[in-house]
Amino acid sequence: MDALDLARWQFGITTVYHFFFVPITIGLSLLVAIMQTQWMRTRNPQWLRLTKFFGKLFTINFALGLVTGIVQEFQFGMNWSDYSRFVGDIFGAPLAIEALLAFFLESTFLGLWIFGWGRIPEKLHTACMWLIHLGTVLSAYFILAANSFMQNPVGYWINPETGRAELTDFLAVLTNKVQLVAFPHVLTAAYMTGGAFVLAFAVWHLWRTRTPQSDKPMYRKAAKLGAWTLVIAGVGVIVSGDVQGKVMSEVQPMKMAAAEASTRTTPRVRARRSRSSPSALSMAPRRSGR
Amino acid sequence: MPKLLSYLSTGDLEGAVEGVNGIQERYVQTYAGNDLTEVEDYRPLMPVTYWSFRLMMGLGFLGMGIGMAVLWRLRGKGDADGETRMEGSRWWGWAAATVLFMPLFANSFGWIFTEMGRQPWVVMGLMTTQTAVSPSVGAGTVALSMVVYTALYGVLAVLMVGLSLRYGRAGAEVVPEDASYDPKGRTDDDAFVFTY
Numbered sequence: 214m215d216a217l218d219l220a221r222w223q224f225g226i227t228t229v230y231h232f233f234f235v236p237i238t239i240g241l242s243l244l245v246a247i248m249q250t251q252w253m254r255t256r257n258p259q260w261l262r263l264t265k266f267f268g269k270l271f272t273i274n275f276a277l278g279l280v281t282g283i284v285q286e287f288q289f290g291m292n293w294s295d296y297s298r299f300v301g302d303i304f305g306a307p308l309a310i311e312a313l314l315a316f317f318l319e320s321t322f323l324g325l326w327i328f329g330w331g332r333i334p335e336k337l338h339t340a341c342m343w344l345i346h347l348g349t350v351l352s353a354y355f356i357l358a359a360n361s362f363m364q365n366p367v368g369y370w371i372n373p374e375t376g377r378a379e380l381t382d383f384l385a386v387l388t389n390k391v392q393l394v395a396f397p398h399v400l401t402a403a404y405m406t407g408g409a410f411v412l413a414f415a416v417w418h419l420w421r422t423r424t425p426q427s428d429k430p431m432y433r434k435a436a437k438l439g440a441w442t443l444v445i446a447g448v449g450v451i452v453s454g455d456v457q458g459k460v461m462s463e464v465q466p467m468k469m470a471a472a473e474a475s476t477r478t479t480p481r482v483r484a485r486r487s488r489s490s491p492s493a494l495s496m497a498p499r500r501s502g503r
Numbered sequence: 504m505p506k507l508l509s510y511l512s513t514g515d516l517e518g519a520v521e522g523v524n525g526i527q528e529r530y531v532q533t534y535a536g537n538d539l540t541e542v543e544d545y546r547p548l549m550p551v552t553y554w555s556f557r558l559m560m561g562l563g564f565l566g567m568g569i570g571m572a573v574l575w576r577l578r579g580k581g582d583a584d585g586e587t588r589m590e591g592s593r594w595w596g597w598a599a600a601t602v603l604f605m606p607l608f609a610n611s612f613g614w615i616f617t618e619m620g621r622q623p624w625v626v627m628g629l630m631t632t633q634t635a636v637s638p639s640v641g642a643g644t645v646a647l648s649m650v651v652y653t654a655l656y657g658v659l660a661v662l663m664v665g666l667s668l669r670y671g672r673a674g675a676e677v678v679p680e681d682a683s684y685d686p687k688g689r690t691d692d693d694a695f696v697f698t699y
Binding site: 230266274371409414422431 | 522525547592605606607609611617627633641659667670675
């Protein structure tokens with residue numbers, strides 16, 4: 214294996230590992246915030262116990278997501294320096310915003326939440342968990358904008374003197390049409406994962422004979438919350454994924470064709486192609502009668 | 504699968520979808536003559552894109568299926584003693600142990616599809632992955648950092664799973680029935696009771 218293969222494997226492995234924690238953090242922060250809000254509303258101590266239980270599990274995931282995220286950022290400079298040189302001007306901005314949000318917004322409010330029990334007013338304390346969730350969602354938006362640029366570059370020009378891509382329109386990068394469909398898909402998939410996380414631990418305790426009978430109604434509540442989140446978010450994933458597939462066919466036809474491993478063009482393609490050229494590429498549409 | 508791809512990508516069962524080979528021919532012409540974009544083969548690894556796409560969808564649907572099964576089993580208000588008929592059942596034990604990994608791995612396969620499907624591009628149409636790699640970092644250096652990361656991530660994985668199972672098994676701690684965390688209503692001695 215040469216350096217290129219190794220660098221690709223390394224990025225792949227560390228990214229998949231990092232992304233075990235990301236969807237759990239995004240989804241679970243929402244569910245813990247909902248549990249704490251339910252406790253504020255109903256004063257039912259079951260919700261408080263669930264908040265603390267899943268809050269603890271959330272903290273472990275958050276820490277690991279943060280640590281493994283740093284490794285991601287290192288690799289751009291270390292293994293992919295020519296990439297960073299070429300598009301760093303564009304890719305760097307959303308990447309930096311993402312890291313800053315993760316460190317300052319999310320970590321600060323998580324600190325306040327962990328150490329704030331009984332020290333800051335209850336409403337403010339609950340708001341901290343909502344702000345953590347907001348931080349994770351914003352983080353996801355910016356890092357996905359960076360990724361969407363790689364799928365469908367927009368808002369740049371190639372400076373002929375430096376040979377580098379330079380940012381011309383940050384708003385275009387943030388409203389990339391790939392981004393607008395990828396973000397809902399990734400976000401709802403994260404909610405599915407958060408729902409499945411709560412469901413898994415709740416059903417574990419419903420299944421377990423050693424869990425006190427008096428606690429079972431509490432885990433029943435959690436299992437229902439998790440299951441509803443999983444199913445509703447799942448519908449969102451399907452709908453957003455469907456829209457995403459259509460955008461992908463337009464900007465990355467190769468990827469969609471490879472998903473089905475379809476090597477040959479299906480009929481009617483030529484008729485369609487002559488109406489609209491399907492990609493952003495400046496290619497001459499080949500007109501030929503059917 | 505005939506027709507399905509047409510529907511997925513164009514919203515029309517008879518919609519046209521260009522095949523991999525056609526796009527390949529077109530890209531070879533479009534991107535020739537530029538060091539950053541010229542490669543011989545513009546096709547991604549098809550076994551990877553084909554299977555990751557299916558695993559993403561299959562695992563996602565399985566996860567939703569378990570979610571619906573739980574909702575069905577727990578429908579209604581439920582008995583006051585919390586009887587769910589899940590206790591000790593082999594089926595629900597498996598459901599609890601596997602349900603998290605369905606959407607979780609569906610996420611992984613979705614990203615593997617997105618990123619492997621983009622190959623050989625690192626930035627679609629602008630730069631190929633082979634030109635993006637650091638020119639002066641050798642295979643040995645990358646292999647070394649990979650060994651370090653793998654060891655580190657292995658330790659983290661053991662810690663993570665161990666801690667989650669420990670806290671998970673312990674269950675939700677009991678809190679006083681009239682628990683209040685409002686700082687106004689407590690004396691200083693209580694301050695640390697509620698933190699963990």
